[in-house]
Amino acid sequence: MSETTLNGWIRAANNGxxxxxxxxxxxxxxxxTIGPAGLDPLVGKLTLTVTDPGRLTFSGGDSIFDVRDRGVLSLTGLVLTGATATAITNNHGGTVTLTGTKVxxxxxxxxxxxxxxxSGGxxxxxxxxxxxxxxxxQGGGIANAGINSSLTVVNSRVTGNTGLFGAGMSxxxxxxxxVNTRIAGNQSSPDGAGGGFTxxxxxxxxxxSEVVDNSSNEGGGLTNTGTLHVINTxxxxxxxxxxxxxxxxxxxxTDCKVTGNHTDGPGGGVINGGGGTMTVANTEISANTATxxxxxxxxxxGGVLRLVNAKVFGNKADAAGGGVANTGTGRTYLTNTAVDGNTPDNVRNG
Incomplete structure (x- = not known):
């Protein structure tokens, strides 16, 4: 197989x-080996399935695959590496499905x-x-953008990627x-944010899912300025x-464990600010630390933080509010929530 063969298949797909x-x-x-320009753009339907997954690698290219409007690309069992401007670019109107593939x-x-x-696909x-x-x-591992874009990640691993914002995903x-995905060991640049996901x-x-051992100057695990739901994670x-x-x-x-996180600032487990609204329900916040x-x-x-049926214990801060700290013009509401055994104290208000 060669780049010429792949381009022949793409041209046949583009012709209907x-x-x-x-x-x-x-x-x-x-x-x-794919040349510096990558493969021809895809506007048709192309499905490639490797019978022995992980044993066939496409290496090189600008983007290896460039999927355009109406293009449909399905890959199973491939390894994609060595691209100099992302392995797959999926543009507005394109559809990409990866199964058992390593990027x-x-x-x-x-x-x-x-x-x-x-980008909108x-x-x-x-x-x-x-x-x-x-x-x-943004998006060292995976980047998503566009008001009509849709990204789904299931039973996968997003690990060891680097970027300025959202080193793992953005x-x-x-x-x-x-769903059921491990986002781990990703690291944003020193001036960036969102080691795991922005x-x-x-x-x-x-x-x-698991969002573990990611690092960033701000929001090592998850950073949000949109709408974010984190469930059983x-x-x-x-x-x-x-x-x-x-x-x-x-x-x-909701129904999460937020544990063992650290920050050189306020909010080791979670921080809510800038007029944001955060609700934490049926969740354990434990063994986090803040300076x-x-x-x-x-x-x-000015943020609004609600803790409902939560447990906040064993956390440590270098200032008052070892468990929960409400400062400035923020408002914090505790409903059926236990805040115990934190250092140097449990709750600070003001």
Missing amino acids: AHVHERLTPTPKDCVV TGNSNQGIFGGGLAN TMTIVDSEVSGNTAAG TSGGTVLV NGAGTVTIIG KVSGNRSTGIANLAGGVVLV AAGGGAANTS
Whole structure:
């Protein structure tokens, strides 16, 4: 197989055929080198399935695949690496489905998407890995943008990516659904935010997942200025802060564990500020640390924080409010919530 073969299939798809190829690597661990310009743009339907998953690699290119309006790309069992401007660009009106695919070692010196870039299209990632990718801007692993964009990530891993905003994943519009996925070990640039995931203006739902061991100057785990729902998810070991809600964002955290996060500032577990609204229900906030107020939770700058049926314990701060700190013009409401065993105290108001 060669780049010429792949472009032939793309041209056939663009001319109206639904091209579906089953690929058997010969020899095993076969690498197909893609030229600097990447493959031809796709506006038709192309399906590539590797019979021995993980043994066929496409390497190189600007974007390896460039999916345009009406283009439909389905990949199963491939490895995509070495792209210099994201492995797959999915533009407005395009549809991309990745199953059992590894997207690793790609980079983008532009502003959008080191591994994958969904710009107004529909992208679905299932049983896949997005790891070790880099973006100079947002979305080191995966970037999503556009009011009509849709991104779904299921049973996957987004790990070890780097970027300025949202080193693991980022969205600046549209809808994102993340289910049973591990977002771990991603790191934003020193002046960036959102080591694991940054939601700028989209609607994001994260269910049954892990957001762990990510790092950033602000919002090591999750950073939100849009609408974010976090359900039955572990947010642990992130620096700085587990969940940061800022600039008027709306967050619902329910049936979660927010534990072992740290910040060099207020709000080790969660911080809500900038006029944002955060509701934390049926959730454990424990063993988080902060060098300022609010080892477990901090509410600042006119924000509204509600803790409902929650447990806040074993957190530590270097200022008053080891468990929960409400400062400035913020308002915090505790309903059937236990705040116990925090250091140096449990609650600070004012």
